[in-house]
Amino acid sequence: MIRIGITGHRNLAPDVGRAVAALIDSHLEPYGCAMVGLSCLADGADALFAAAVLDAGAPLEAVVPARGYRDGLPAGHHRLYDRLLSRAVLVHALPHEDSTPRAHLEAGRFLVERCDRLFAVWDGEPARGPGGTADVVSHARSLHRPVSVLWPEGARR
Numbered sequence: 001m002i003r004i005g006i007t008g009h010r011n012l013a014p015d016v017g018r019a020v021a022a023l024i025d026s027h028l029e030p031y032g033c034a035m036v037g038l039s040c041l042a043d044g045a046d047a048l049f050a051a052a053v054l055d056a057g058a059p060l061e062a063v064v065p066a067r068g069y070r071d072g073l074p075a076g077h078h079r080l081y082d083r084l085l086s087r088a089v090l091v092h093a094l095p096h097e098d099s100t101p102r103a104h105l106e107a108g109r110f111l112v113e114r115c116d117r118l119f120a121v122w123d124g125e126p127a128r129g130p131g132g133t134a135d136v137v138s139h140a141r142s143l144h145r146p147v148s149v150l151w152p153e154g155a156r157r
Helices: 012-032 045-055 076-085 100-112 133-142
Strands: 004-009 035-039 060-066 089-096 117-121 147-149
Touching: 004 012, 004 045, 004 076, 004 100, 012 035, 012 045, 012 117, 035 045, 035 089, 035 100, 045 060, 045 076, 060 100, 089 100, 089 147, 100 133
Parallel strands: 004 035, 004 117, 035 060, 060 089, 117 147
Antiparallel strands: none
């Protein structure tokens, strides 16, 4: 059973989100249900990946960076976040109170250290702050984890 983690951009435009969902589906397809997905369940790449893992009939593990994490997500995402979290077979709750960049960076590192492969929905640009996608990819590469960068050709953030 392979353990696949996700890192990626949030606030994806609808057309980019659809293209990312298709990329995630095609990259997960070879694994069927013989995988475990790890996700922080944020809006954007994390939630698209988590939904695809569950749709494949595979188990999902959630990584919650802080007690206040849900409150820091867009209000319109709370319902989906709650649904995905309720379907997780295991929830890794990190000991942070506030949902800060430091907590997000630690969650990304935690996720990378528990996966065999990382999918990165990443435009290749530097992180916009600590704990961004580029930081998580860098950590994965430092541990020699295979990283599959999934970004639609010509897409912009």
